Amino acid sequence: APLAASGRTSDTVMTGKSLGRLGSLTDLIVERLRVSDDVAASKFGTDRPIDDPVREQQVLDGVRKQAADLGLDPDAVAAFFQDQITASKIVQRGLFARWTAHPDEAPTTRPDLAQIRARLDQLTTALLQQLDTTEDLRAKPRRCTAELAFAVDSTVVLQRLDPLHRRALRTAAKSVCARWTR
Numbered sequence: 001a002p003l004a005a006s007g008r009t010s011d012t013v014m015t016g017k018s019l020g021r022l023g024s025l026t027d028l029i030v031e032r033l034r035v036s037d038d039v040a041a042s043k044f045g046t047d048r049p050i051d052d053p054v055r056e057q058q059v060l061d062g063v064r065k066q067a068a069d070l071g072l073d074p075d076a077v078a079a080f081f082q083d084q085i086t087a088s089k090i091v092q093r094g095l096f097a098r099w100t101a102h103p104d105e106a107p108t109t110r111p112d113l114a115q116i117r118a119r120l121d122q123l124t125t126a127l128l129q130q131l132d133t134t135e136d137l138r139a140k141p142r143r144c145t146a147e148l149a150f151a152v153d154s155t156v157v158l159q160r161l162d163p164l165h166r167r168a169l170r171t172a173a174k175s176v177c178a179r180w181t182r
């Protein structure tokens with residue numbers, strides 16, 4: 001049973017499927033936020049800055065292409081992924097601050113950023129598939145907003161998100177129901 005899943009907040013393996021028609025989408029959004037913990041661990045204590053404008057441009061160019069292939073609006077999809085990047089930086093900055101204030105909580109191993117980015121690329125494809133699957137629902141603003149609130153609330157509980165990841169999730173979910181103009 002998903003509610004029986006326990007463990008520490010930031011490294012629990014996802015077990016619960018969040019609820020409603022946007023549950024799979026919010027689960028993927030949260031998984032991307034969790035991978036941001038690994039991104040932060042790969043950069044903390046190195047010269048590599050949290051902001052990498054070159055990589056961001058690569059991500060956004062890539063999603064525009066994939067969106068066009070799926071028949072989704074590239075601008076709307078890029079706006080969604082811009083929010084995912086902003087949310088990732090909220091997590092990274094929050095963890096940097098936490099680890100600086102409490103060095104005993106800082107990671108003791110440094111994961112490889114190239115491998116993490118390959119994982120982010122996989123999540124990008126999965127997220128795009130969910131955006132495609134949910135396109136009809138997301139085009140209905142009121143139903144979408146209700147479904148999104150339901151999915152986000154269930155995700156927060158089932159995945160036991162801490163305040164930092166909750167805050168990031170709010171930013172990441174901002175444009176899920178934005179009107180699809182095309």
Ligand SMILES: O=C(O)C(=O)C[C@]1(C(=O)O)C=C[C@@H](O)C=C1
Pocket residue numbers: 039050051052053055056059084085086088089117120
């Ligand atoms: O790949 C990185 O270095 C990340 O920090 C991840 C990410 C992203 O969310 O895709 C976030 C911030 C960076 O500016 C670039 C990309």
